[in-house]
Amino acid sequence: xxxxxxxxxKVILDAKQIEAAxxxxxxxxxxxxxxxxxxxxxxxxxxxxxxxxxxxxxxxxKLGKTVPYGTLDITLYRxxxxxxxxxxxxxxxxxxxxxxxxxxxxxxxxxxxYTGRSTRAAMDALVDFGRPKAIRLAVLxxxxxxxxxxxxxxxxxxxxxxxxxxxxxxxxxxxxKDQVIVK
Amino acid sequence: xxKKRDKKFRWQRKHLLGLRELDREEIEFILDTAKGFEQxxxxxxxxxxxxxxxxxxxxxxxxxxxxxxxxxxxxxxxSADVIEFTKKSSSVSKGETLLDTARNLEAMGxxxxxxxxxxxxxxxxxxxxxxxxxxxxxxxxxxxxTQALLDVYTIRQxxxxxxxxxxxIVGDIAHSRVxxxxxxxxxxxxxxxxxxxxxxxxxxxxxxxxxxxxxxxxDVIEQLDVINMLRIQFERMGKNPxxxxxxxxxxFGLTVERMKSAKPDIIVMHPGPINRGxxxxxxxADGPNSVILQQVANxxxxxxxxxxxVNQAAVxxx
Numbered sequence: 001x002x003x004x005x006x007x008x009x010k011v012i013l014d015a016k017q018i019e020a021a022x023x024x025x026x027x028x029x030x031x032x033x034x035x036x037x038x039x040x041x042x043x044x045x046x047x048x049x050x051x052x053x054x055x056x057x058x059x060x061x062k063l064g065k066t067v068p069y070g071t072l073d074i075t076l077y078r079x080x081x082x083x084x085x086x087x088x089x090x091x092x093x094x095x096x097x098x099x100x101x102x103x104x105x106x107x108x109x110x111x112x113x114y115t116g117r118s119t120r121a122a123m124d125a126l127v128d129f130g131r132p133k134a135i136r137l138a139v140l141x142x143x144x145x146x147x148x149x150x151x152x153x154x155x156x157x158x159x160x161x162x163x164x165x166x167x168x169x170x171x172x173x174x175x176x177k178d179q180v181i182v183k
Numbered sequence: 184x185x186k187k188r189d190k191k192f193r194w195q196r197k198h199l200l201g202l203r204e205l206d207r208e209e210i211e212f213i214l215d216t217a218k219g220f221e222q223x224x225x226x227x228x229x230x231x232x233x234x235x236x237x238x239x240x241x242x243x244x245x246x247x248x249x250x251x252x253x254x255x256x257x258x259x260x261x262s263a264d265v266i267e268f269t270k271k272s273s274s275v276s277k278g279e280t281l282l283d284t285a286r287n288l289e290a291m292g293x294x295x296x297x298x299x300x301x302x303x304x305x306x307x308x309x310x311x312x313x314x315x316x317x318x319x320x321x322x323x324x325x326x327x328x329t330q331a332l333l334d335v336y337t338i339r340q341x342x343x344x345x346x347x348x349x350x351x352i353v354g355d356i357a358h359s360r361v362x363x364x365x366x367x368x369x370x371x372x373x374x375x376x377x378x379x380x381x382x383x384x385x386x387x388x389x390x391x392x393x394x395x396x397x398x399x400x401x402d403v404i405e406q407l408d409v410i411n412m413l414r415i416q417f418e419r420m421g422k423n424p425x426x427x428x429x430x431x432x433x434x435f436g437l438t439v440e441r442m443k444s445a446k447p448d449i450i451v452m453h454p455g456p457i458n459r460g461x462x463x464x465x466x467x468a469d470g471p472n473s474v475i476l477q478q479v480a481n482x483x484x485x486x487x488x489x490x491x492x493v494n495q496a497a498v499x500x501x
Binding site for chain 1: 491
C-alpha cells in the first residue's frame with residue numbers, strides 16, 4: 001500500500017487494514033522460508049512485541065509448525081543514551097528470548113521503521129545472544145527518511161511522513177483498538 | 184511485578200548515598216531497572232554497551248570481597264573501564280586524604296566513584312566536592328544502600344511484593360549499615376520491620392525509627408516472613424556487648440531447633456560474610472530456606488542498575 005505524502009492527523013490503517021497487512025507479511029515471509037530451516041520471530045519492545053506474537057501465530061498456522069517468538073529490549077544499545085539532548089528517560093526492561101537464536105532465521109519485527117537507529121540497536125543486541133543464520137526485518141509501517149543504511153525485507157505499508165509528525169501504532173493489547181494514526 | 188509508573192517520573196540522582204532519602208517510587212524504579220539487567224548474565228556475551236568509554240573507580244578503604252567484586256563485575260558488564268583502588272596498596276597509606284585521592288582519580292577522567300569508607304558520611308562529603316557520580320558501597324555504621332536494594336530485590340523475587348510482609352533484622356543492629364539501609368528500603372516498600380537483638384546492640388535512637396523492637400527472638404520468630412541475620416562485627420565493637428559468644432548464639436543465633444518455631448516458608452537472609460555457628464548454624468545457612476547465594480547473585484543486576492542510572496542522571500545534567 002502506498003499513501004503518498006500526508007500532512008495532518010489521520011488514521012492511515014484501521015483494524016481491517018492492519019489485519020490485511022499482517023496477512024500479507026505472513027504470506028511473503030512464508031514464501032521465502034524453506035521447510036528445513038528454523039525460524040523465530042523477535043519483536044522490539046514494546047509494540048513490536050505484540051506484532052511479533054501475532055506474526056508467530058499466523059506463521060505457525062501457515063507453516064504447520066511452531067514458530068517461537070521473543071521480545072527484545074534495546075534500551076542499552078541505543079545510540080542516544082549519552083546524548084544530553086535526548087528527552088526521554090530510558091527505561092530498561094527485560095529481554096525474553098526463550099529459545100536459542102543460533103542457526104535460526106530471525107524475523108525482527110518493529111511497528112514503525114523511520115531513522116533505522118532502533119534496527120541498528122536491535123541487531124547489535126541480537127548478536128550478543130548468538131549468531132543467527134540470518135536476520136530479516138519486518139515492519140508494519142515504513143515512514144521513510146532513513147538516517148542509516150537499513151531497509152526492511154517485509155513491509156506492511158509505506159508512507160512518507162515528515163520529521164515534524166509522528167506515527168502512532170495502537171494495538172488492542174495495550175491501546176484498546178487496532179489502528180495506525182499520523183499526528 | 185512492574186507497575187505502571189507515572190510517565191513524568193524521571194531518575195534524577197547522580198549519586199546514590201543512601202536509601203533514607205529515596206522515596207518508594209525511586210526504589211521501585213531501581214528494582215525494575217535491575218530486572219532488565221538480569222538476563223545479561225545468562226546469555227553468550229555477558230556484556231552490554233551503555234557505559235562504554237566511562238571509567239568507574241572502586242575506592243575501598245575497608246576490606247570487602249562481595250561488594251567490591253560485584254561492583255567491578257557490574258561495571259565491566261556495562262562495558263565501563265574499572266580502576267581498582269584499595270587502602271593498602273595506595274598512597275592513602277602514605278597519608279593522602281580521601282579528598283585528594285578522589286580528586287586525583289577524577290583528574291584521570293573517572294566518571295563514577297564507588298566508595299566504601301569507615302567514616303559515616305564519607306560518600307556524601309565526596310559528592311559535594313567532586314564532579315563524578317558517587318555511589319556509597321558502605322560508610323561506617325550509616326548506610327550500605329546496594330546491599331539493602333539487593334535484599335529487597337531478592338524478597339520481591341520470592342514473594343512478588345514486600346507489602347504487609349513481616350521482616351525481622353536480627354543481631355548487631357547498632358553497628359550495621361546493612362540494617363541502616365534495610366530499614367528504609369523495607370519499610371518504604373510496605374513491610375513491617377522488627378529489630379531483634381540484645382539492648383547493647385540496638386542503636387541509641389532505635390525508637391525514632393519506623394520499626395518495632397524486640398529483645399527476644401523466640402517471642403517474635405513465629406510471625407516472621409523474612410529473617411535477616413546480621414553478622415556480629417567484632418572489628419567494630421568496643422567493650423564486650425554480650426557476656427560470651429556462646430550466650431549470644433544461644434539467645435539470638437538461628438539454629439535448626441529455633442527454625443522449628445518459624446513459618447515453614449520463612450526466607451533466611453544474611454549479608455555475608457557468615458560467622459558460621461555464631462549468628463547462623465551451618466545447616467540453616469545451607470538449608471532450603473536460605474537465599475544467601477541468591478542475594479549475592481542479585482547483587483550484580485542491582486549494581487548494574489545503580490551504575491546505569493547515576494550515569495544517566497549525570498548525562499542529563501549537562
